[in-house]
Amino acid sequence: MVKAGATPTPVTYVSVLSACGKGGDLLLGVQVHKRVLESGVLPDLKVENALVDMYAECAEMDSARRLFDGMQVRNVVSWTSLVSGLARLGQVDHARELFDSMPERDTVSWTAMIDGYVQAARFREALEMFREMQYSNVRADEFTMVSVITACAQLGALEMGEWVRVYMSRQGIKLDVFVGNALIDMYSKCGSVERALGVFKEMHSRDKFTWTAIILGLAVNGHGEEAIDMFHRMIRVWEAPDEVTFIGVLTACTHAGLVDKGREFFRSMIHSYKIAPNVVHYGCMIDLLGRAGKITEALETIDQMPVTPNSTILGTLLAACRVHGNLDIGELVAKRLLELDPENSTVYILLSNMYAKSNRWEDVRRLRQSIMEKGIKKEPGCSLIEMNGMIHEFVAGDCSHPMSNKIYSKLENIITDLENVGYSPDITEVFVEVAEKEKQKIIYWHSEKLAISFALLSSEPNTVIRIVKNLRMCLDCHNAIKLISRLYGREVVVRDRTRFHHFRHGFCSCKDYW
DNA sequence: GTAGGGTTAG
Known part of the structure; x- marks a missing residue:
């Protein structure tokens, strides 16, 4: 547009700045900022808000704040950009201070704050915020509900989740794809597959996330075969699976004890769907093999895989060794695990458990002593x-x-x-x-x-x-x-x-x- | 035609 010699309007600047922010392109954002200053369109509330938000989205909070402070006129949008910028950086408490000092709060600002707590894994405070939002008589919408439902999911708060659905129908909040996906996840994380399936059936449009959520929900709750059926249905409606979908599919195979099928899916993920397996996918395979008692093969897989084994992977194998009573490989894995993660108390628990089962009490005693000496503390349950x-x-x-x-x-x-x-x-x-x-x-x-x-x-x-x-x-x-x-x-x-x-x-x- | 908030793994 610039090359063609057309003159950008405020609308142009707003659109481009929004794109820079969403795409995280700070360099381009700064260039556009320069042009804005030269163009003489300022002062313009929307353009200035777009600038504040661009910097906030690019994690440049100092620049965002400077601009904000220099504005002649501010509105709720200007404030909200700062609040969500801080929340995104993990500075929720700082965001909250700012939120509390806002002259006016609307649906979007409340939602930004609620979601800030969710992103910071402070779910109870998120729900508390939602309650306060209702006291302030600001109406909630689909966006708000997604954050609230996510908080319920993480807390396993099924009653609250059910209440939210009643609230939604009372308030006329629609079950859009985002809300539906969040609900499926929430019900799954509360252990209620029936309700998750209910939402799935009720949804008018579904996307990749919908299918992935229901596959995972079925898989982790022990309905492996149904999860795999869902995957086939997903393919039939031409929805493309991604790497997370395959986590669900592989988890399903693990739960149903379908070792060969799991291997097959793993291969087709790579060759048919061109998805490179990451450490989590390998983790699923180790779990799959380990659960089936194929401990040696699991160990070989770890040694041959192109990604570095993390403590989760080794922990998965150690758990398999415990269940199948393979003390030799168990000791080996525990040693590697402790090199990687010396404070990991689970290792000691599993290993000691195996020694106890084999009546090797001297080893149990030795292990306990070393825990005491190293001062290793179990994370409180x-x-x-x-x-x-x-x-x-x-x-x-x-x-x-x-x-x-x-x-x-x-x-x-x-x-x-x-x-x-x-x-x-x-x-x-x-x-x-x-x-x-x-x-x-x-x-x-x-x-x-x-x-x-x-x-x-x-x-x-x-x-x-x-x-x-x-x-x-x-x-x-x-x-x-x-x-x-x-x-x-x-x-x-x-x-x-x-x-x-x-x-x-x-x-x-x-x-x-x- | 234009500014702020939303979903899946670990």
């Missing part, structure tokens, strides 16, 4: 559970909950009930050097046990108990919850750090592999 619109958090052994006394005495009753049907505590994964009795206490006070005790006290009979946990489940909790599901006739869904455990009638969907 933490479980979330939603009850009547509130999210309750339990940390192992904590007494901060208002119902704490009741929860602990209920837990004692539960343990007695369990012992009557043959339960005995499995303390092989407790690492502190204390007396046997103390170890039992530590195990009893694991966060998921506290959460379940609270749920049995507070929820309606026969309802599903849903827990979100930050770590991998320990053997003892897994055993105990299996028994609880049978004894009290309750379905329990635990979302692990990496997978789902659906406990029903004394069995777990993971078939004791995790």
Whole structure:
């Protein structure tokens, strides 16, 4: 346009600056900024806003702020660009200060702030912000709901998610592709495949994200075959899968124990779909082989793959060694894992567990000693559970909950009930050097046990108990919850750090592999 | 024809 000698208008500048911001092209943005100054179109609120936003999108907050401060006239858009710019840089608290000092806030500014909390993984504050938004009588729209639903997904807050859907229909907020995709993900992360499928069916238009979300949702919740069916449907409607879709497909194969199919998908991903496998794809393959007991082949795959094995990959293999009792390779993998990640407490837990199973108590003792010497601390276990619109958090052994006394005495009753049907505590994964009795206490006070005790006290009979946990489940909790599901006739869904455990009638969907 | 906010893995 410039070469052709046409004169740009304010509209031109706004459009080009927006493109620079969205494309992250700071260099071009600065050039356009120069032309704007020479052109004499300033002052112009929209052009100045476009400049502020361009700098904010390019992470140049100082420049954005300088421009903002120099503006004669500002509006809510100018402020919002700064707020979302700061939020994008991870400076949520700073963004919040600015947000609080805004003279006026509309739907977009509230949504930017809510999403800032979501991006910073501060989901409860995101929901709190949404509540405040409603008090301020600013209407929410589809954009707002996507952020709110994402927060519910991460927290496993199904009640809140259900409330959001009612709210949406009351407010006339449409189920567009973005909202639908977020809902599918939310229901999947809450362990409710039925509801995820319900949304999927209800959606009028679907995109790559829709298909990927439902494939992943089915796969992680243990419906491997259905996930693979979905993939074939996706191909039939000519939606192109991407690298994330294949994570879902490979996860599905793992869950369904379809080793050969998994290998086939891995090959076709590379050759038919021209997608280069990354470390996560290899991780899926290691999981697939490991679960099927093909430990040697898994190790060979790691040594031959063109990407550097990370601690997740090696951890996956170590978990497989534990389940299949392959101590030789287990020791080897643990050694490599500790070279990579010396503070990784999971390694010690898995390895010690394997030694204990082989009655190598001297090795168990040696391992414990080295943990003590190195001062390695296990990340505190933490479980979330939603009850009547509130999210309750339990940390192992904590007494901060208002119902704490009741929860602990209920837990004692539960343990007695369990012992009557043959339960005995499995303390092989407790690492502190204390007396046997103390170890039992530590195990009893694991966060998921506290959460379940609270749920049995507070929820309606026969309802599903849903827990979100930050770590991998320990053997003892897994055993105990299996028994609880049978004894009290309750379905329990635990979302692990990496997978789902659906406990029903004394069995777990993971078939004791995790 | 023009300025700010949204979805999938780890």
